[in-house]
Amino acid sequence: MKLQEYTVSKHNFEECMKCTVCTAYCPVLQVNPLYPGPKQAGPDGERLRLKDPYFFNYALKYCLNCKRCEVACPSGVKVADLIQGARIKYDHRPPKLRDQILASTDFMGSLARPFAPIVNGVTGLGITKTVLDATLKIDHRRTFPKYSGRSFEGWLKRRAKEQAAFPEQVAYFHGCYVNYNYPQLGKDLVKVLNALGIGVQLLEKEKCCGIAMITNGMSAQATKHAVHNVGVLAKAVEKGLKVVTTSSTCTLTMREEYPNLLGVDNSSVRDSLLMATRLIYEKLEKGAQLKFRADFHKKIAYHTPCHLEKLGWGVFSERLLQMIPGVEFTLLDSGCCGISGTYGFKKENYEASQSIGAPLFDQIRTVNPDIVACDCETCKWQIEMSTGYTVMNPISILAEAIE
Numbered sequence: 001m002k003l004q005e006y007t008v009s010k011h012n013f014e015e016c017m018k019c020t021v022c023t024a025y026c027p028v029l030q031v032n033p034l035y036p037g038p039k040q041a042g043p044d045g046e047r048l049r050l051k052d053p054y055f056f057n058y059a060l061k062y063c064l065n066c067k068r069c070e071v072a073c074p075s076g077v078k079v080a081d082l083i084q085g086a087r088i089k090y091d092h093r094p095p096k097l098r099d100q101i102l103a104s105t106d107f108m109g110s111l112a113r114p115f116a117p118i119v120n121g122v123t124g125l126g127i128t129k130t131v132l133d134a135t136l137k138i139d140h141r142r143t144f145p146k147y148s149g150r151s152f153e154g155w156l157k158r159r160a161k162e163q164a165a166f167p168e169q170v171a172y173f174h175g176c177y178v179n180y181n182y183p184q185l186g187k188d189l190v191k192v193l194n195a196l197g198i199g200v201q202l203l204e205k206e207k208c209c210g211i212a213m214i215t216n217g218m219s220a221q222a223t224k225h226a227v228h229n230v231g232v233l234a235k236a237v238e239k240g241l242k243v244v245t246t247s248s249t250c251t252l253t254m255r256e257e258y259p260n261l262l263g264v265d266n267s268s269v270r271d272s273l274l275m276a277t278r279l280i281y282e283k284l285e286k287g288a289q290l291k292f293r294a295d296f297h298k299k300i301a302y303h304t305p306c307h308l309e310k311l312g313w314g315v316f317s318e319r320l321l322q323m324i325p326g327v328e329f330t331l332l333d334s335g336c337c338g339i340s341g342t343y344g345f346k347k348e349n350y351e352a353s354q355s356i357g358a359p360l361f362d363q364i365r366t367v368n369p370d371i372v373a374c375d376c377e378t379c380k381w382q383i384e385m386s387t388g389y390t391v392m393n394p395i396s397i398l399a400e401a402i403e
Contacts, residue, residue, distance in 0.1 A: 013082055015075045016043035017309040022069035022079050027336040028062055031355040038069035041086075042079040049086055055091035062349070063087075064356075065215055067252075067310035068283035080302045081260045088219045088261060095217040098136040102342040103212040103221075109147065109180030116149040139350035143385040145181050145377075152183035156190070156202055164200030170279070171236035171243045173229075175250045177377040185246055189276055193244075195402055196280065196288050196396050201241070202203070203232050209250040212342050214261060226264040229254060233269040243269070244276040245396055248308035248375045249341065251275055254313070265281040275308070277375065277394055281316040284323065291403045297326040300397065301369035303360065303383065305376035319373055319396040324401045330367050335359050339382035354386065359389050373397055 022038040023029060029037040036045070041060050042054035048055035060083050065086065069079040101108065112119045122128050133140035134381040152174050152208035156163070163169075178186040190200045207229055231255070235241055245251045255273055258264040284290065300321055322329050338356030343349050364372055364387050372383055372391045380391040392400075 005357055012075075013043035015271045016073075016077045017075055018044075019074065020174065021072045021074060025068045025072040025354040027066065027068065027338070028064055028352065032062055032352045034050070034059050036060075038063075038079045038083065038357065042069070042082040043077055045086065051199075053090050056086060058091065060081075060087050061091075061299040062352075064198070064306075064336060064338075064343055066306040066336045066340055068306055068336060071310055076318075079329050084214065084257075087217070088214075089219060093217065096137075098138060098346070099216040099342070100218065102215040103218055105176040105180070105212060106208045109176055112147040113149060113151060113180055115340070116147040118214045120146045133347060137347040138345050139347045141350060142345050143381065145177075145381055148183050150183065152179045152186040153202060155183055155187065156200065159190075160201075163194075163201060165200035166194065166197055168198045168249050169201055169241055171201045171203050171233075171241045172199055172276075173203055173206055173209075173243055173245045173250060173254070173273070175206075175245065177185060177247060182377070185393050185396055188393070188396040189244070190247055191292070191399045192280060192395060192402065195275070195290055196283055198283075201236070203236055203243070206232050209247075209253040210262075211249055211253040211257065214257060216342060217341075219262065222358065223262045223264060226258045226262050226266075230258065230264060230266050230269055233266075233273065237269050241272075242279065243273045244279050245273065246375070246393055247324075247377060248275065248305045248311070249312075249378070250321055251308040252311055271333075275311075275313050275375065277316040277320055278313055280395075281320050284320075290398070292325050292401050294325075296324065296401045298397070298401075299328040299330075299368075299370045300373050301330040301332050301364060301367045301371075302315055302373040302394075303332050303337070303364075303379060305334075305374060305379050306336050306340075308375050309334075314375075317373065320398060321373055321394055324338055324398070327401075330369065332360065332363050332367070334363075337379045337382045339378045341378050344378075344382060353382075357382055357386060364389055371397065 026038050028035045063083045129140040132138040174186050207225045210225040213222035234281050255270050258266045308314045338353040344353035372389050373394050382393050
């Protein structure tokens with residue numbers, strides 16, 4: 001495993017033609033006057049920072065890293081990478097205790113899991129939220145995700161022989177959310193892939209993808225996770241396995257952020273790392289069959305997460321959902337939901353987070369679906385908390401719809 005030499009200029013800021021399209025598409029700039037905007041914080045600021053680090057602006061912390069500026073840029077400038085790269089290079093302030101807690105998902109999950117019912121009960125109390133607000137500046141209005149008392153890894157390990165019997169195999173990067181918060185999503189993936197004749201294997205001791213560490217000033221720790229994970233992925237790829245994921249953010253982080261922000265060479269595994277929805281869609285396009293329930297009837301509205309839009313893979317989830325007989329499908333005109341991982345948990349960001357998501361929340365209420373579909377776990381938390389509608393990963397919807 002080698003580390004690429006990190007140079008900010010690789011993010012091609014010279015190609016910015018100052019059209020300000022990124023500014024028009026930035027969700028933060030619309031609600032937070034303290035943020036200079038992607039053009040000024042990205043390519044414009046980079047020209048100054050390369051002359052003198054004095055020009056680094058600490059207001060760059062307000063960037064969501066949603067990547068919408070990069071999706072919009074007609075010149076392909078890596079605007080968000082310029083901003084996050086500048087934070088890594090120039091902001092040497094140690095992360096706050098709050099930020100370390102929010103970013104240490106593996107550690108917090110392993111602590112909470114044995115006491116999940118107690119932890120879930122305590123974190124849901126008003127007094128707990130008030131204390132966390134006053135001491136750590138975690139906003140008291142935010143709803144915390146629940147922990148599971150049992151891990152997905154343990155569940156799949158008990159079924160290893162059963163899975164090994166399938167003629168085709170994939171490895172699954174489940175991520176922190178599936179392992180510690182919602183193992184059912186992993187079980188749903190196994191059900192769908194098994195129905196296609198595909199067995200599911202665990203990776204060898206995967207770690208958190210590290211995105212929360214990157215955005216919370218813990219890039220050194222994130223780099224260690226990246227090097228470890230690429231090594232783990234490489235072992236699976238060497239066996240001829242594809243690696244599937246169910247989290248849009250984990251996927252983007254491992255495919256794009258590892259080399260672009262952390263300088264970790266992932267070229268040996270990048271093309272083998274896929275969202276499960278893409279793998280399943282491609283299988284169905286080649287003639288594989290899924291048997292759907294005749295009694296499955298749902299009105300489903302699909303929200304494309306920002307990071308999945310950056311990957312360009314939202315179309316696979318859309319088409320899979322539209323393949324299900326009995327589904328009344330609506331594609332939401334999705335802007336950012338506003339939570340951006342740990343961003344929306346912080347007291348100083350809460351109001352902006354909710355304001356960014358407000359147009360999406362209004363759309364959902366207007367459509368009034370039975371289910372909101374989304375491939376991102378933190379979008380799920382934000383939408384469920386802010387609208388009251390149930391949010392499901394497209395994989396879980398498929399699992400419920402098949403016989």
